[in-house]
Amino acid sequence: MRRKLAAGNWKMNGTGAALSELSALIAVHPHPSCEMLICPPAPLIHRAAALVQGSALAIGGQDCHANETGAHTGDVSAAMLAEAGATHVIVGHSERREDHGESDAQVCAKAQAAIAADLVAIICVGESLAQREGGQTLQVIGAQLAGSVPEQATGANTVIAYEPIWAIGTGKVPTLAEIAEVHDFIRAELTARFGAERAGAVRLLYGGSVKPSNAAEIFAVSNVDGALVGGASLKATDFSPIVAALNAA
Numbered sequence: 001m002r003r004k005l006a007a008g009n010w011k012m013n014g015t016g017a018a019l020s021e022l023s024a025l026i027a028v029h030p031h032p033s034c035e036m037l038i039c040p041p042a043p044l045i046h047r048a049a050a051l052v053q054g055s056a057l058a059i060g061g062q063d064c065h066a067n068e069t070g071a072h073t074g075d076v077s078a079a080m081l082a083e084a085g086a087t088h089v090i091v092g093h094s095e096r097r098e099d100h101g102e103s104d105a106q107v108c109a110k111a112q113a114a115i116a117a118d119l120v121a122i123i124c125v126g127e128s129l130a131q132r133e134g135g136q137t138l139q140v141i142g143a144q145l146a147g148s149v150p151e152q153a154t155g156a157n158t159v160i161a162y163e164p165i166w167a168i169g170t171g172k173v174p175t176l177a178e179i180a181e182v183h184d185f186i187r188a189e190l191t192a193r194f195g196a197e198r199a200g201a202v203r204l205l206y207g208g209s210v211k212p213s214n215a216a217e218i219f220a221v222s223n224v225d226g227a228l229v230g231g232a233s234l235k236a237t238d239f240s241p242i243v244a245a246l247n248a249a
């Protein structure tokens with residue numbers, strides 16, 4: 001059985017004052033059946049990890065460099081995130097692919113670095129609106145999976161997040177049938193590459209305008225093992241009902 005995962009990506013939002021949201025989340029969900037994760041901006045990770053210690057809430061990074069050390073001004077290595085208290089890291093988010101021109105090969109190298117540092121890599125894939133309207137969605141997702149998911153991926157060290165770019169921060173959500181089609185496709189692609197047992201252990205998250213009002217119906221979709229939530233993860237009052245919906249799924 002795959003343990004469900006409710007993951008929040010704060011993106012470039014939140015200063016020290018926002019850490020109280022973590023305490024609020026833990027207070028509402030002290031013993032969730034799903035796994036809970038918040039990925040705050042890098043400068044908050046150490047404080048966030050100290051604050052949640054001993055609770056059911058885990059802390060993750062939003063990106064890591066592929067190298068362990070070196071002359072990479074402004075970058076952070078996977079081992080640094082782990083030392084700061086992170087247990088997970090998002091790699092290949094569409095905003096990084098777009099803002100920083102990250103290729104599938106670079107995302108794959110980042111995922112390998114994350115796994116080598118004992119972090120769970122949350123590898124993001126997703127099509128643009130033009131690609132969806134052009135009927136290329138599965139082809140795009142297939143290529144991203146082939147290029148971004150490393151050979152050593154297992155259910156223990158890798159999570160895949162499907163985030164259609166046009167659904168991020170827009171309030172637009174694919175139909176449940178569209179989500180099911182892509183998630184079933186991702187499972188099939190992983191199965192073809194890694195075999196049914198290994199592929200069957202990898203959790204698949206949906207991301208893109210997940211809110212308290214649509215979480216339950218999304219969590220009922222085939223091969224949806226949780227969510228990667230942006231805007232609605234910033235406030236415990238929004239994220240808590242999403243966690244509750246996943247616990248009930």
Ligand SMILES: O=C(CO)COP(=O)(O)O
Nearest residue numbers: 009168169208209230231
């Ligand atoms: O990009 C996302 C999470 O990584 C989704 O963001 P929103 O939930 O704000 O649409």
